[in-house]
Amino acid sequence: MDTATQTKWSVDLSHSEVGFKVKHMMISTVKGAFEKFDASVKTEGDDFKNAKFSFTAKVDSINTKNEDRDTHLKSEDFFNADQYPDVTFKSTSFDGNKLVGDLTIKEVTKEVILNTDFNGVAVDPYGQTKAGFEISGKINRKDFGLTWNAVTEAGSIVVSDTIQFEIDLQFIKQ
Numbered sequence: 001m002d003t004a005t006q007t008k009w010s011v012d013l014s015h016s017e018v019g020f021k022v023k024h025m026m027i028s029t030v031k032g033a034f035e036k037f038d039a040s041v042k043t044e045g046d047d048f049k050n051a052k053f054s055f056t057a058k059v060d061s062i063n064t065k066n067e068d069r070d071t072h073l074k075s076e077d078f079f080n081a082d083q084y085p086d087v088t089f090k091s092t093s094f095d096g097n098k099l100v101g102d103l104t105i106k107e108v109t110k111e112v113i114l115n116t117d118f119n120g121v122a123v124d125p126y127g128q129t130k131a132g133f134e135i136s137g138k139i140n141r142k143d144f145g146l147t148w149n150a151v152t153e154a155g156s157i158v159v160s161d162t163i164q165f166e167i168d169l170q171f172i173k174q
Helices: 069-075
Strands: 009-011 017-024 028-034 038-044 052-058 086-094 098-105 108-123 129-140 161-174
Touching: 028 069, 038 161, 086 108
Parallel strands: none
Antiparallel strands: 009 038, 009 161, 017 028, 017 161, 038 052, 052 086, 086 098, 098 108, 108 129, 129 161
């Protein structure tokens, strides 16, 4: 990517969110979000093809609307926020529909493919050019060292291995 023709975009935090969901005891779904994150994109064209996406979420900002669960998720049983404070993603390709890149959790890096809806570019009432994306995907948490689990008396696992991402990002052209 020729840096002379690149356009830089920064995340508009007031119009973005990074959510996830996971099955609990295989009968219900728990949703959560990372409240503190940063993202940026570098592009060569308005269609964002081959854009370079970069993302960091602060593990300590995890919020599932349950303080005890959040504390457990930040502990050594799961993310170990003290030792591994960030979750990161760096794209390797984007074809307009599939965002491919390296996701790193607890110093384990794996390639992930995320479904991406590019919702277009618009100019807001203040003259800022913005671009919107809806991103979704799944990972197996155990691939990243998030291995804690328990089994109920009936034999059901407490936390599913599959984590689903639901990410809405709006970027501001710099």
